[in-house]
Amino acid sequence: AISLARIGSSGINAEYGEVGRLCYIRLGDNAGKTCVIVDLVDQKRLLVDGPHCGLARQVIRLKNLAITDLKVKIARGCKTNVVRAAVTKEDIANKFLQTSLSKKAESKKAKAALGDFDRFKLRVAKTAHNRKIRSAVRKLKKSS
Amino acid sequence: MKFKCAELKEYEIVGRPLAKNDEKMPVYKMTIFAPDEIVAKSRFWYFLRQLKKVRKVNGEILRQTEMSNTSPTKIKNFGIWVRYDSRSGSHNMYREYRDVSRTGAVTQCYRDMAARHRARPHSIQIMKIETVKAADTKRP
Numbered sequence: 001a002i003s004l005a006r007i008g009s010s011g012i013n014a015e016y017g018e019v020g021r022l023c024y025i026r027l028g029d030n031a032g033k034t035c036v037i038v039d040l041v042d043q044k045r046l047l048v049d050g051p052h053c054g055l056a057r058q059v060i061r062l063k064n065l066a067i068t069d070l071k072v073k074i075a076r077g078c079k080t081n082v083v084r085a086a087v088t089k090e091d092i093a094n095k096f097l098q099t100s101l102s103k104k105a106e107s108k109k110a111k112a113a114l115g116d117f118d119r120f121k122l123r124v125a126k127t128a129h130n131r132k133i134r135s136a137v138r139k140l141k142k143s144s
Numbered sequence: 145m146k147f148k149c150a151e152l153k154e155y156e157i158v159g160r161p162l163a164k165n166d167e168k169m170p171v172y173k174m175t176i177f178a179p180d181e182i183v184a185k186s187r188f189w190y191f192l193r194q195l196k197k198v199r200k201v202n203g204e205i206l207r208q209t210e211m212s213n214t215s216p217t218k219i220k221n222f223g224i225w226v227r228y229d230s231r232s233g234s235h236n237m238y239r240e241y242r243d244v245s246r247t248g249a250v251t252q253c254y255r256d257m258a259a260r261h262r263a264r265p266h267s268i269q270i271m272k273i274e275t276v277k278a279a280d281t282k283r284p
Binding site (some may be wrong): 038040041042047058059077097 | 244
C-alpha cells in the first residue's frame with residue numbers, strides 16, 4: 001500500500017495515512033464521524049468510507065481529517081461491504097470510543113450544549129475545586 | 145471566458161446547421177466542459193464555428209444533456225490532451241490527473257494550467273480526455 005506523510009493538523013500524531021486507517025472527520029458536513037481510508041487520490045485527498053457511521057464513500061481532503069492510530073485490515077479500493085465486515089469484525093467503532101480523541105470530542109460537544117444554569121454550576125464547581133487545591137498548596141508552602 | 149467557482153460540468157451538445165427546404169444537414173456532437181448550460185452552449189458554437197461553416201444564427205442545438213459521473217467512488221487516472229495559447233503562440237500538451245471523475249480532472253487541469261502557465265480558461269481547449277490505466281501513465 002502507498003503511504004503518505006501527514007502534514008499534521010493535530011501535530012502530536014505523526015501517523016501515516018494508509019489503507020485501512022481509521023480517521024476522525026474534524027471539519028465539514030460529516031464532522032464528528034469516523035471513517036476508514038480506502039484509497040488515495042493524491043497527496044491531499046483520500047477516498048474514505050464509513051459504513052458503520054452511515055457515511056457514504058467519498059473523497060475527503062486530508063486537512064479535514066484527524067488520523068487515529070487504529071487500523072483495519074482491508075485491501076486497497078475494496079468494496080463497502082468488505083469495509084463494513086472488517087470494521088464490525090475488529091469492533092473499531094467501540095475501540096475508537098476509548099481513544100482520547102473521541103473522549104475529547106465528546107466533552108467538547110457536552111460543553112457546547114450546556115445551558116446557562118449548567119454553566120453556572122460548572123463555574124461554582126470549578127471555583128470550589130480550585131479553592132481546595134490552592135489551600136492545600138498554601139498549607140504545604142507554610143509547612144516547608 | 146469562463147468563470148469557475150466549483151467543479152465544471154460535462155455536457156454533451158448536439159447541434160446542426162438549420163435546414164432550409166428539407167435538406168439533410170449534418171449533425172455535430174461535442175463534449176463540452178463548462179460551469180453551466182449557457183456557457184456550454186456558447187462554447188459549443190465557438191468551437192463549431194472554428195471547425196465547420198456554421199454560426200449560431202444559422203444553426204440550432206438539438207440536444208444538450210449534462211453527463212453524470214460514472215463511478216464517482218473509483219479513483220482513476222485521466223490523460224487530458226490540451227491545446228492552449230501562450231503569450232507567444234499556441235501549444236499542444238498532454239497532462240495527467242488523478243481524480244474520481246472526468247469533470248474533477250478537467251477542473252484540476254484548468255486550475256493547473258492557470259497556475260503553471262498563466263493560461264486563462266478562454267485560451268484553453270480540451271481536445272480529448274481519456275482514462276488511463278495506472279501502468280500506462282507517463283508520470284507514475
